[in-house]
Amino acid sequence: MPCVYSIYAHSLIAWTSPDSEMANQGMVILQMGDNHDNENHEALPQPPPSLAQAIAALIADRNEQTELMRQLVQANVGRGRQAPPPPVETDYVGFLATQPPLFHKADDPLEADAWIRTIEDKFGILNCTERDKAAFAAQQLRGPAKIWWVNHKALLPAGTHLTWDEFVAAFKAHHIPTSLMRRKMAEFLALKQGNNTILQYAQTFNQLS
Secondary structure, three states: OHHHHHHHHHHHHHHHOOOHHHHHHHHHHHHHHHHHHHHHHHOOOOOOOOHHHHHHHHHHHHHHHHHHHHHHHHHHHHHHOOOOOOOOOOOHHHHHOOOOOOEOOOOOHHHHHHHHHHHHHHHOOOOOOHHHHHHHHHOOEOHHHHHHHHHHHHOOOOOOOOOHHHHHHHHHHHHOOHHHHHHHHHHHHOOOOOOOOHHHHHHHHHHHO
């Protein structure tokens, strides 16, 4: 409709005003009116999306959320497959925290054997290297036992570090002689209750076993 009005008005102005200047002014006015009509036409609100467009938008949003969840799951799975960090090695302070007993000397070889077993039990709940076990146990020696250890190390090549098994073998060879162990074995095999109570018999049995 605005175009029809524009053509009609242009013709009317050209007929009523032969003067070209007047005609041009009329054209300017009409063009301004046409522009105003176009602006009003562009300002009209956009029509709402169709049902198909709305469904497509929902599907796209759902797919985006699904992809995000998949990436999160993969990230968590990858993190779970990582190997756990290695356990921290126990230092001497950690060993002392278990309150290991000291060893001075043994009037009975079974006392030395009991000390070795107690120290070994402590190591069972710690994470110590075999060399650290020997070094930590040696720090618990006192008196005659310490003197023996110093002399024993002096006989070894410089820079030698004993393992736990080597320490135990050397300790038992000095503090638990084979001859004494044989005598204790004979006592164990000949053990009888006799006049002892059952409790006394059990205590003697445990000491010799």
